[in-house]
Amino acid sequence: MHKMYVMYNLKPGVTMEQYKLWSREIDQRITPGQPGMIRFEVYEMIGADNGEPFVQIVEDIEVEDFDAWMETCRREGMAYVESTLPNLIDESSRKIMYGKRIIADLPHGSRPPVESLNFK
Numbered sequence: 001m002h003k004m005y006v007m008y009n010l011k012p013g014v015t016m017e018q019y020k021l022w023s024r025e026i027d028q029r030i031t032p033g034q035p036g037m038i039r040f041e042v043y044e045m046i047g048a049d050n051g052e053p054f055v056q057i058v059e060d061i062e063v064e065d066f067d068a069w070m071e072t073c074r075r076e077g078m079a080y081v082e083s084t085l086p087n088l089i090d091e092s093s094r095k096i097m098y099g100k101r102i103i104a105d106l107p108h109g110s111r112p113p114v115e116s117l118n119f120k
Contacts, residue, residue: 001038002066002098006059009093016044019057019088030081036069038062055093066098 010019023042032040039062045053063069073082 002063002069002100004059004061004063004066004069004096004098006061007055007057007093007095007097008089008091009056010088011090014088016056020044022084022088026084027081030078034072034077036064036072038064055095057089 010016028040028042031037039060041060043058043060045056045058047053061069072078
């Protein structure tokens with residue numbers, strides 16, 4: 001499983017209300033049903049520790065495999081989402097990160113010594 005974060009800003013002149021309508025009526029209806037999708041959530045960023053968030057939208061996504069998901073995005077099922085999104089977002093601001101969860105080898109709540117890190 002891969003965790004993805006897709007982050008971007010809206011195009012100048014596009015309102016958050018226009019984006020939310022597109023997100024609810026198109027993206028959030030089509031994307032979750034695609035092959036390889038596990039979870040799909042979209043967030044409007046409203047603040048940051050220094051005041052202003054550096055992006056307006058963050059998609060929090062879990063997929064079976066990143067490369068397979070990127071291939072899914074190029075197929076017919078996602079064609080409408082992918083063709084309409086550029087009308088709303090600043091493509092130059094779009095960033096995608098993905099990774100895998102780091103899972104502890106020990107039972108939850110245990111505190112093993114980590115001698116190589118010199119912790120006491």
